[in-house]
Amino acid sequence: MSAERVARGDARRDLMDIAIDCFARYGFQATSIDRIAKAAGLTKGALYYHFKDKEALLFAAVTKRLSQFERRVVTDLAAVPDPATALREVARVCLDHATKSNHRRMIVTLMVEAIDTNPRLAAEFRAMMHRFRMFLKRIVQRGQDSGQFRADIAAGVAAEVFTGAIMGAEIQYYQDPRTFNLAATITAFIEQFINWLSAPAPGSPRPLRAHRAAEQRSRRKSS
Amino acid sequence: MSAERVARGDARRDLMDIAIDCFARYGFQATSIDRIAKAAGLTKGALYYHFKDKEALLFAAVTKRLSQFERRVVTDLAAVPDPATALREVARVCLDHATKSNHRRMIVTLMVEAIDTNPRLAAEFRAMMHRFRMFLKRIVQRGQDSGQFRADIAAGVAAEVFTGAIMGAEIQYYQDPRTFNLAATITAFIEQFINWLSAPAPGSPRPLRAHRAAEQRSRRKSS
Amino acid sequence: MSAERVARGDARRDLMDIAIDCFARYGFQATSIDRIAKAAGLTKGALYYHFKDKEALLFAAVTKRLSQFERRVVTDLAAVPDPATALREVARVCLDHATKSNHRRMIVTLMVEAIDTNPRLAAEFRAMMHRFRMFLKRIVQRGQDSGQFRADIAAGVAAEVFTGAIMGAEIQYYQDPRTFNLAATITAFIEQFINWLSAPAPGSPRPLRAHRAAEQRSRRKSS
C-alpha cells in the first residue's frame, strides 16, 4: 500500500494534491478524510500528523492554489503593457488553469459551497474575488487613461462582467467537459469584451444609449 | 407546534419551500432532513411521510423550480418577436429570479455540487442547461436569419457566452450581495452582448443605424 | 437486547442512572458513551436522541444527584431545631448516600476530576460546595447564638472542617469499602466535632489556648 506512494516525496504534498483533486470534484463536505488518506496510501492518522484539522488541510490547499493562480496572473502580466493583450492573457491563464489542472475548479466549487457554510473560507474567497476584480479594473483603467478604451464605461462593472463571464463559462465546462467548448466560449467572450471596451473609431458619433448614461452615473458614485 | 405552520396549506408544500431555501444556501449535503423538518414545524417522520427519500425531496424541489423558471422564460418570451428584446427579457427574468427569490441560487448551488456527486441530478442539470442554451441559440439564430445579428458568429457559442456571463455574475452576487451590483453587471453585459451580435464582421466598415436597417431589409429578401 | 430493558420505563431515566453509576466509578472521561448505551441495552444513537451531548448527560446526572442530595438534606433538617442534632442528621444523610447509593461517590469523583479539566462543571461543584458549607455554617451559628456552642470558634472554619472530614472519610471508604468502616469513622468524627463545638461545662474555666499550652508544658515535665 505505502509502496504506491512516490519515494521520499513529501507525504504532505501528496496529501494536499489529492485533497485539491477531491475538493475540486466533490467539494469540502463530501470529501472524507479517509478518502484522501487512502488515496495517498496512508491512514487517517498520518493525515492528522500533517494537518491539524480537515479545515487546516482545506486552507492549506486553497491558499496554495490561490497564491499559485494569483502569482501566475501577476507574473505573466507584469511585462504586458497593452491592456487588451493583458486581458487576453488573463483569460488565457484562466483557460489554462481550468482545463489543464483542477486549480480553478477547486476554487469555484469551494467558493460556491462555502458561501453560507463556512464563513471563514467564504471571507477568504470574497477577498480573493475582490482582489481579482481590482486587478482587472486597474487594467481597464489603464486602457481608458491611454485612450485605448472608451472612458464612458465603469471599469469596476467591466471587471465584474469579465470575472463572471469567465467563471460562468468554466462552470458549464466542468459540468459537461466533453461537449462544452471552453476555449471557444472564452475566446468569443474576450473578443466581444475588448471590442466593447475599445473606443469607437474617431470621428464616428458616440453611440449613445439611454442606459449608458445610467451606467455613467453609477460609476461616478462608486468612484 | 404544528400550529405554527400556515393554515391548511399542504405540509408538503411548506416542506418543499423550506427545502428549496436550505438547498439554495447550504446545498444538498449540508442540509439535514432535521433542519428542514424543524423549520417546517414538523418532525422527521412527517417528512418521510411526504417524501420517500431525501433525494425525492431534492428532485421535487429542483423540478418545481426548474419548471417554474423555464415556464416563466418561455411564457414571457413567446410574445417577443425581436431577438434583442428577447435576450434582454431573458436577462431580466434571471435577474429577477436571482434577486427576488432563491430560485436561481438553488439551481446554481446544486448544479455545482451535483457535478461529481449526484449523477442523476447532474444529468438533470446538464439537460436543463442544454435546453437553456438551445433556447438562446434559437433566439440568436432568429436574429441572424432576420439580418439583425451578424451571421459570422456561432450562435451556439453566443448562447454559451450569454449563459456563463449571467451565471458568473449571479455567483458573485450570491457571494457578496451587499457589495455586488448584479443589476448593473447584467445590464452592462447584455448591452455589450447585443452590441457584439449587432456589430459588423471585423474588417467591414462600421455600419450606421440607418444603413443597418437597410442592410437588414435587403438581407431578408435575399434569404 | 432491547428486551433486557424494563418495559415502558423511560429509556432516558435508565440511561441517566447507568451514567451516574459509571461516572461514580470511572469518572467522566473514562466512561464511554458506548458503555452507557450498551449497559442500557441501547445504541449510541439512542443516547444521542435523549441527550445532546456527553456533557449534557453529565450535567443532567450531576444536577439530578445534587438536587436530590440538597433537597434531602434540607427536607430532613427543616424540622430539626437543635443544632447538634441537625449536624448529626447531616452526617447521617451523607453516610446514607455514600453507602446505600452512588450519589455521593459520583459527586466526589467528578468533583476531583473536574477541577482543572472541566471549568463549567468545576464551577458547578464549587458553588455546590459553597452552598453546603454555608448551610453548615448557619447551623453552627444558630448553636452559637443560642449559647449551645461556644462562640470563640469561627463558624465558617467549622463548616470547612466538617465538610472535609466527611468527604475524606468517604474517599477512604470508596477506596476500600470492605475494610474501611465508614459509619464508625463518621460517627466518631461527628461526636468529636460536636464535643468541640459544645461550650465547656458551666463553671469550669474556658480552656483557652494559653492555659492549654501551660498544661502541656507541665504535662511534659511530669511524664
Place this chain on the structure above:
Amino acid sequence: MSAERVARGDARRDLMDIAIDCFARYGFQATSIDRIAKAAGLTKGALYYHFKDKEALLFAAVTKRLSQFERRVVTDLAAVPDPATALREVARVCLDHATKSNHRRMIVTLMVEAIDTNPRLAAEFRAMMHRFRMFLKRIVQRGQDSGQFRADIAAGVAAEVFTGAIMGAEIQYYQDPRTFNLAATITAFIEQFINWLSAPAPGSPRPLRAHRAAEQRSRRKSS
C-alpha cells in the same frame, strides 16, 4: 528546541516532574503523552526512550512522590516523642506538601481516579493509605499507652478520622485555592482532634492528670 530544557539535567527527571505536575492537575487519562513531552521540550519518541509506557511513567512518578512523602513524614517524626506534637507535625507536613508543591494533589487526584480504573495503581494507593493510617494509629496508641490520650477511643478509627479530615480539607483547597483557607481548617481540625483525644470519656468526671494515669494503669492490667 531541546536547548530550552535545563542544562544536562536528566531529561528523565524533567519528564517525571512535568508528568507529576500534569497528573496532579488533570489526572492520568486526561494527561496525554504529547503534552508531557512538549512541555519538556522533547518529542514523544524521547519519552518512550525513557519510559516503556505511559503507565511506567505514572508508576515512576507516583512512587517518587509517595516515597518522598513517606520518608519526610517518617524523618520529621522520628525524633518527636510527644504524640500530640507528632500529630501536629504530620498535619504540618501535609499542609506543606499540599500548598507548596503538588505532591499531595497528585496523590489525591490519582487515588480517586484509580479506584475502579487502574487496579494496580489502586492497590498501590490502598497500601499507602493503609500504611499512613497504621502510622497514625501507632502514634495515637503511644499516647494512650502513656495516658496522655484517653483509652476509650479506637486508635484505628482515630487514624481514619484524621486521614479523612486532612484529605477532605485538601480537596476543598484544590477546588478553590483562592478562597479556601487550608491552613486554618487544618489547624482547627488538629486542635479539635487532639482535644478530643485528650478529653475524658463522656459521662465520667473530667479526670485530672493523676487520675488518668491511674486509669490507664488499671486498664492495662484488666486487658
Place this chain on the structure above:
DNA sequence: TATGAATGAGTCTTCATTCAT
C-alpha cells in the same frame, strides 16, 4: 397524517505506541 424512539453506518478526531534513522 404525524410523532417519538431508535438504529447503524459513517465521519472526524485523539492518542498511545512503534520504528527507521
Place this chain on the structure above:
DNA sequence: CATGAATGAAGACTCATTCAT
C-alpha cells in the same frame, strides 16, 4: 538519545432512515 513519520484502535458525534403507535 532523540526525532519524524506513521499506525490503528477507540471514542464522540451526525444523520438518513425505519417503525410502532
